[in-house]
Amino acid sequence: MPVCLLCQRPSDVKLTLPWVLSWQPLLQPVVCAACWQTFTPIIASQACPDCGRAQPSRNPCHDCRRWGPLAFYNQALFTYNDAMQAYFEQYKFKGDYRLRRVFSQALLTRLASLKSAIVVAIPVTPETMTTRGFNQVTGWLAEGENSDWLRTKGQTKLIPQSKKTRQDRLLTAQPFELTATAPKLANQTVVIVDDVYTTGRTMRHAASLILENGAKSVVGLTLAR
Template sequence: MRINNCLLCDGMLPPIFELTDIFSFKKITDKFVCPTCWRQFTYLSNQPTCNYCGRLMATRTVCTDCQKWIIRQDNFINTAIFAYDNSMQLFMKQYKFNGDYRLRLIFSAFMQAFINQRYKVENLVIVPVPVTETTLLQRGFNQVCGLLSEVKYMDCLTMKAISKVPQSMKTRQDRLLTPQPFELRPNLYKNLTGKNILIVDDIYTTGVTIRHAAKALSIVQPSKIMGLTLAR
């Protein structure tokens, strides 16, 4: 599929623009964003980031948030692809909160290429973080599944009916105190036991959400649980 105008600025797309020119991934043929808009995103792969959550740092070390997790004997490791800067916040506003499902196209093929390159392990199961039924009805889609539309994933977590307050409306302290919102769909133990599980979410803020997902999945005794977020 070819779109003639940039999905972000609506400017005309050049006849040829390869994401591989910037990131050296395999050829990605569908073009949905102009070079100017694309370069406004802060790609973290070659930047100094926190060893545990992917946060952009002055030097590659451990951020203060993750130091607190480590004190609690929680060594969960997340990889973030982009920084949650002004450009990414604007994208999320249009995609996630305004419900423009077309915008998944900007990153879906990129997510596929990133996962294929970074996670060359056997028995890999990709698990998206779910949204509430209310959010699904209001927005019409799970934004994480949209980002994974080019990837084979297993929709094996569901949301409990606990809080009607969206995560985006909560304070940092409220997020940290959020009770376990996820549960495993029944009859999936044999599909996950001994596998390498990659949990995917859109944004890593405090790390609570993705850790809740990891805890819900840990009961199947996977070989390894990892995290991947589009932004941090």
């Protein structure tokens, strides 16, 4: 019997007559309804237009007003709450690669609705590739490999972002570079995908690098905000 990926309880899928007659394959949900409800989706009409944070008004939030102008905005799918934190703990830090399937479908659907030809995921360092063994972002989108044309400058990350304070994070220098294999970016809209948007520093570094190389605009897509 299939079990929920998050709580390991058997999921009870009811076989209905319409399904039997539809001749479609049985779609097994990867997580149970109870676990899914612990995540809070962000509705576009109730979020900051620049960073995607859930808030009542459509005006840029106080964090976004502090950033300079950039042809960039971010969308987020879920609020970063306790359930999301627990998910990242299990997926990224404990390294349970199976959990990519929990949000894979949701992210791919949103990505398709953005209708952009060029999609790139924030890379992880080569060192992370040898310890964690996968890129958590491309795990949702594709095969868990780094994107081939956006890469990190350093081999290792000295201090992980999650261990820094807000001030330290904002002072981080440009960590990314483009390789020769990058596609033509001139007058294109590029979608950058990342796991969490916290201060926006990482996302904006990647965005400004791509904008400097001629892109028209950049859209960020993150799982959580």
